[in-house]
Each structure stands twice: as C-alpha cells, then as structure tokens.
Amino acid sequence: MLTELKAGPRVVGAKQTRRAVNDGRALRVYLAENADPGVTAPMEALCAQKGVEAVKVPDMRELGQACGIAVGAAVAALVH
Numbered sequence: 001m002l003t004e005l006k007a008g009p010r011v012v013g014a015k016q017t018r019r020a021v022n023d024g025r026a027l028r029v030y031l032a033e034n035a036d037p038g039v040t041a042p043m044e045a046l047c048a049q050k051g052v053e054a055v056k057v058p059d060m061r062e063l064g065q066a067c068g069i070a071v072g073a074a075v076a077a078l079v080h
Helices: 004-006 014-023 037-050 058-064
Strands: 010-012 027-031 051-059 075-079
Touching: 004 051, 004 058, 010 014, 010 027, 014 037, 014 058, 027 037, 027 058, 037 051, 037 058, 037 075
Parallel strands: 027 051
Antiparallel strands: 010 075, 027 075
16 A cells, blocks of 8 residues: 555655545555554544545555655545
8 A cells, every 4th residue: 555655656644644534635644553543533534624645655654665755644635
C-alpha cells in the first residue's frame, strides 16, 4: 500500500492533505496511528465526509520514509 505512495504524486502534512481532499485531488489519505489524534481525527472525519479512503499506517516514521522525507509524517495523501 505504501509503495504506491512512494511512486506516485503525493502531498505530505495536514494542511496540504486537507487542501487536496477539499479540492477533490486526493485519491487516498494515509494516517499514522501513533500521531497526535488532534491532527488525525479531523482528517479522518473529513475523508469520511468527502468519500476519500483513509488508510491507517502504524508509524509516523514509516509514513515519512514512504513520502521520501527524513522525518515522520502524521498525514499524507496520494493525489492525481
């Protein structure tokens, strides 16, 4: 699942992901389970409202590596 995030166009971070979901560009949103629920819970609710699939990833570091960044990521999205 994370391999398509590595290869495809993506956005990283809550602000950019929220914008992509609201604009209809997000195909799938990835949420780190060990991230602050204050960040991930509103994003999960937005995804449910907009009909975008939300996938949980166990670790922020793992999500950050899949996005090609050197730090952990709480939220990321595969976009078109």
